[in-house]
Amino acid sequence: MSDLVIDTRGLRKWFGPTLAVADLSLSVRAGEIFGFLGPNGAGKTTSIKMLLSLVHPDGGEGRVLGQPLGDRLARANVGFLPEHFRFHDCLTARELLRFHGRLYGLSGSALDMRIDRLLARVDLLEAADRPVRGYSKGMLQRTGLAQALLNDPQLVFLDEPTSGLDPLGRLLVRDIISELRERGTTVFLNSHLLGEVEATCDRVAFVKQGRTIHEMTLGQPVDFIDVEMRVSPLDACLLEGLRAFGSAISQSSADILRMRVESEATLPALARWLVERGTNVYGLQPRRKSLEEWFVEVMGEDQRPG
Amino acid sequence: MQSILAMAHLTLYESRRRRIVTAAIVCAAAFLAVYAAGLFFVHREQIREGRPFFQQQGTMQVLTIVGLFAANFLSVLFAVLLPVDTLSGEIDSGVIQTVASKPIRRADIVIGKWLGHAVIVMGYVLLLVLGVALTVRLIAGPIALQPIQAIPLMFLEIVLLMTFSIAGGTRLSTVTNGVTALGFYGIAFVGGWIEQIGGFAGSQAAKTVGIVASLISPADSIWRLASYHIQPETLRNFGAALFATSSIPTTLMVWWAAGFTVATLIFAVRSFSARQL
Secondary structure, three states: OEEEEEEEEEEEEOOOOEEEEEEEEEEEOOEEEEEEEEEOOHHHHHHHHHHOOOOOOOOOOEEEEEOOOOOOHHOEEEEEOOOOOOOOOOOEEHHHHHHHHHHHOOOOHHHHHHHHHHHHHOOOOOOOOOHHHHHHHHHHHHHHHHHOOOOOEEEEEEEEEOOOOOOHHHHHHHHHHHHHHHHEEEEEEOOOOOHHHHHHEEEEEEEEEEEEEEEEEEEOOOOOOEEEEEEEOOOOHHHHHHHOEEEEEEEEEEEEEEEEEEEHHHHHHHHHHHHHHOOOOEEEEEOOOOHHHHHHHOOOOOOOOO | HHHHHHHHHHHHHHHHHHHHHHHHHHHHHHHHHHHHHHHHHHHHHHHHOOOOOOHHHHHHHHHHHHHHHHHHHHHHHHHHHHHOOHHHHHHHHOOOOHHHHHOHHHHHHHHHHHHHHHHHHHHHHHHHHHHHHHHHHHHHOOOHHHHHHHHHHHHHHHHHHEEEEEHHOOOHHHHHHHHHHHHHHHHHHHHHHHHHHHHHHHOHHHHHHHHHHHHHHHHHHHHHHHHHOOHHHHHHHHHHHHHHHOOOHHHHHHHHHHHHHHHHHHHHHHHHHHHOO
């Protein structure tokens, strides 16, 4: 098997006259925490369903864990938490996990021990023998998470795993994702909470109108830094002099300038130059672009609701 | 195989947890209580009036067939309604997504559910038919009619309808599936009566319409065959007008119904396998 656990080229899906996914081309490496981002209706859930063989693609090709889409053996090493996790609600969490474990071919005391460990990990051990129909949304979500990890998977799809969780629940999910990373498990995370994605993911892909339009690595040193400075007076001479330190100089208000420099090492020299030439410096701040800003930039203003 | 058994086990377990089995047993008990009361009073009246033995026997035989007719009708409703949402409901709610994404074939899900439901509906038929047989035995003593002989054919009829209901759930929403499955039985029911009335009236055309309806929906003809087989000769002549044996389905119809059931199950598997979840 290659290093890629997900490798798709041009996957396409129509629902009647509607093109839900136009071109899903993705490469996810083993052990990566991969964020899958896009606005509502971008085809994210349909894409995940194609990778899990719940939906049959109309075109393109793909491999999951080195096997063609739909391969049952590959699915033995895959876990899945759907966005709207629903289940047989007359069962208790323990019974539910036992049933799902049997579908993975697990049984006996090994399965029971694994269920106990997972229930403890998601803080559900005490409620494990109550029917899940009485569970809160957060408890259901945690049950679903335990279900997704039953088979100690190599690849886990988490579709909005924290949508029903309070801050402590979210922290729990983040911790579990960290543990999965340590074990070398690949996590395919679909979430609208960009702060969360930024905190947990190694790499993200942006999907727009059913097409992967951009991929980027998070947390890596970038080739440039945007700097914002509040200085006065602002004159043509100052602007001319700043060109020696960087590019993309723009004035956003009466005393605020923005520019792009190569690295943080440029900043002390820039500050020294400003002071030495007698410019009043009220602020000089590097700005790292947040994932949310990236999202807006990549998706374009037209994706904003309203 | 483990996944088929897991699905079958879940189906049985769910039926118990959702109190479907309890409701079925309570309804069966209520039906048998009403039936037993009616039987008891009729039998007591006959004894009191000193009716001859053969007349008592004939009345009890007719009432046994009446009991089986009602048991059959209850079983039909149970077989259609029990599995009506087993696939469509899980598809609509999304429950199926975590199940179908496991390393199992879609066929395992359909066959497992079919197996679980078959055990439940056959258990229900058994409960009602044995209940009728026991009630008659306790109240009237031995009679020359064995209700339990109807069981194998009733199993076939009930499993056919249950399979149709499961197959519909692979494509239709729950309510649409319920309406369609009951309509499917309705064709059989009306076709059966047209065939009988045609038989009595001597109309070959009406009989043909009934037979065609039975080929489209063979469930009721299997019940008529079962009802014919358990009746003694005297009752066949006497009770024909009441319980539909003037035109007797052939053994070929049993094979047709069995093949129909298998073909419907194969359709259910293929349809569910091709379904977008």
